[in-house]
Amino acid sequence: RATGWLAALRDRLARPGEDGGGPPVAQPAALAATLRDYQLRGLDWLVRMTSLGLGGCLADDMGLGKTITLIALHLHRQDVPEAAGPTLVVCPTSLMGNWRREIERFAPGTPVRRYHGTARSLDDLADGEFVLTTYGTMRLDAQRLAEAGPWGMVVADEAQHVKNPFSATAKRLRTIGAKARVALSGTPIENNLSELWAILDWTTPGMLGTHDAFRRRYAQAVESGSDPAAAERLSKLVRPFLLRRRKSDPGIAPELPPKTETDRAVALTKEQAGLYEAVVREILAEIAGADGLARRGLIVKLLTGLKQICNHPAQYLKEDRPVVPGRSGKLELLDELLDTILVEGANVLVFTQYVQMARILEAHLTARGVPLQLLHGGTPVARREEMVRRFQDGEAPVFLLSLKAAGTGLNLTRAGHVVHYDRWWNPAVEAQATDRAYRIGQTQPVQVHRLITEGTVEDRIAAMLERKRELADAVLGSGEAALTELTDTELAELVELRGTER
Known part of the structure; x- marks a missing residue:
């Protein structure tokens, strides 16, 4: 003894x-x-x-x-x-x-x-x-x-x-x-x-x-x-x-806030960084020689292209049968998050504003054996209702949703986690999507994860939204359009890639 x-x-x-x-x-x-x-x-x-x-x-x-x-x-x-x-x-x-x-x-x-x-x-x-x-x-x-x-x-x-x-x-x-x-x-x-x-x-x-x-x-x-x-x-x-x-x-849940929002920073892969810098270089040169409507169109093209590269090179390159793993920092982080969420027995909504990105995620996660559903603008109403029922009944723990299809009218309180794979630069729209999970009838704390690539335009827009929450609705209510009035110098500052070597 x-x-x-x-x-x-x-x-x-x-x-x-x-x-x-x-x-x-x-x-x-x-x-x-x-x-x-x-x-x-x-x-x-x-x-x-x-x-x-x-x-x-x-x-x-x-x-x-x-x-x-x-x-x-x-x-x-x-x-x-x-x-x-x-x-x-x-x-x-x-x-x-x-x-x-x-x-x-x-x-x-x-x-x-x-x-x-x-x-x-x-x-x-x-x-x-x-x-x-x-x-x-x-x-x-x-x-x-x-x-x-x-x-x-x-x-x-x-x-x-x-x-x-x-x-x-x-x-x-x-x-x-x-x-x-x-x-x-x-x-x-x-x-x-x-x-x-x-x-x-x-x-x-x-x-x-x-x-x-x-x-x-x-x-x-x-x-x-x-x-x-x-x-x-x-x-x-x-x-x-x-x-x-x-x-x-017992005793843990009462201490948790009903909703926690976390920005999760992730670095670009070498392929992403190379593409990003090439697109910035090419399109800024075009913008310097353009004005009026043409210039505004080029700025939207630049910002959209950079957001897609931050998501996954295959989305920007519009590849038909892409090799998905190992090319995107965000995708690696999503895999980590989903592994933990699923082992916990929890359920998750994953939002992206691009249907094409949602399809890349669907193929990748299906290949990994993750049970999921994908809802987008083209999903018929009867099918949507069936998908919501399956999610709420716990039959498919991962629900991929494109923003436009899922922004309003869905009640998905089964979800304890919400992942914003990309940012919409419009806090009101983002909050509306989060509220699919966080609403009356929700009995569990909801965790919101926003994936942000470091050193990129996404990172700077996220900081802008954070700093000027009260101005954000007014300034960014129209998304990319509000940024088309920036000068060439302001634009270059917004989009340049800052050291984030993996």
């Missing part, structure tokens, strides 16, 4: 997220936000685990604020001399922009750099700095990253990317030393036992024994159903190292 410090450690571990000794951790003074109660409990748990020299996996549902909780943990650890140091965040490419924006927003003044692309560098690393990298870059540069340490903390975001313990990515990640390791995952990894082992054996090495022993002792017994008590034994063993809260948990 354990006694003394071992018993105290066991008791502190036995109550994850509860008062396991000492007063709960206060929110860091440097955090430019107020954490919700459950986020404070998550921070408290992470602080206790990491201060004991143990790692942990925060596996809350998407939308509960894992990123801000982790930023708070980083800030807290900077005030503890033995824990301080730079934090390395390893995440999918499509989430790097989001991390940078969240850090700048919630921890203003905290240095943050991307370790990615050809000009990547780890020179002059500051103690409280965030370094963001991708799983691909980490795999290539694990030795450089390991030598740049000691890291105060290494974070694996969307940690299911290292679920195969024998993959090169997982093996390289293990070589990077840190005072603390934290995994973040929005998917219920406890349902997949080998995945669970891989993630927890990274955060807290050796805790679950060897992979073979774990398979023999727990996984085979649980998966075959031959030993009903095995699942309970495993649950007790991992409970201290894994904190998962669902939106549906």
Whole structure:
């Protein structure tokens, strides 16, 4: 029977997220936000685990604020001399922009750099700095990253990317030393036992024994159903190292706002960036020599072309049978979002203003085995009603909609998520689409995700809408038309591509 410090450690571990000794951790003074109660409990748990020299996996549902909780943990650890140091965040490419924006927003003044692309560098690393990298870059540069340490903390975001313990990515990640390791995952990894082992054996090495022993002792017994008590034994063993809260948990939903809107920043691929710059160059040259109606027409052509390139090169190039994967930053991010949403058992509306883009998404998602429906202007009324019924009954969790077809009159309250794949530059129209999900009869919080390509015209229009919300309806009520009066210089400034190398 354990006694003394071992018993105290066991008791502190036995109550994850509860008062396991000492007063709960206060929110860091440097955090430019107020954490919700459950986020404070998550921070408290992470602080206790990491201060004991143990790692942990925060596996809350998407939308509960894992990123801000982790930023708070980083800030807290900077005030503890033995824990301080730079934090390395390893995440999918499509989430790097989001991390940078969240850090700048919630921890203003905290240095943050991307370790990615050809000009990547780890020179002059500051103690409280965030370094963001991708799983691909980490795999290539694990030795450089390991030598740049000691890291105060290494974070694996969307940690299911290292679920195969024998993959090169997982093996390289293990070589990077840190005072603390934290995994973040929005998917219920406890349902997949080998995945669970891989993630927890990274955060807290050796805790679950060897992979073979774990398979023999727990996984085979649980998966075959031959030993009903095995699942309970495993649950007790991992409970201290894994904190998962669902939106549906008692006490969580009342803390959530009815609607949360997030701009999700994503970089262009090399192909997109090349096309974007070529179109800007060609059409700005034409605009310089045009005036009147012809000039206005060219500006609309330019803005439409750039929006389509930001969506997917195949849309702009009007390809008949396009190769879809790997060519669009937005599409990669949509895949990440949908994977998490579907594993949660949630339902989602995906809006695009272009029927052609909706068809590209339909083909791509169908090839990935995602159950979906597509509604556009040409869909007959009877068919529309049947599609709405199927969605509301939970038969097809992903609903692709073109803006014009779905702007009004549909009641789609089954959706807990709304994704705007492209922006309409008219806040009233965008709000109207969101309200398909967020309206009377909605009993769950709705998350709105707006996909925005960094450094592009989309990014600047989004900032304009944010800055001038009250003017936006007046100025942009007519969409692209309002921008046709810009001077050549203003236009060039609006559309030039600013460094966003992936």
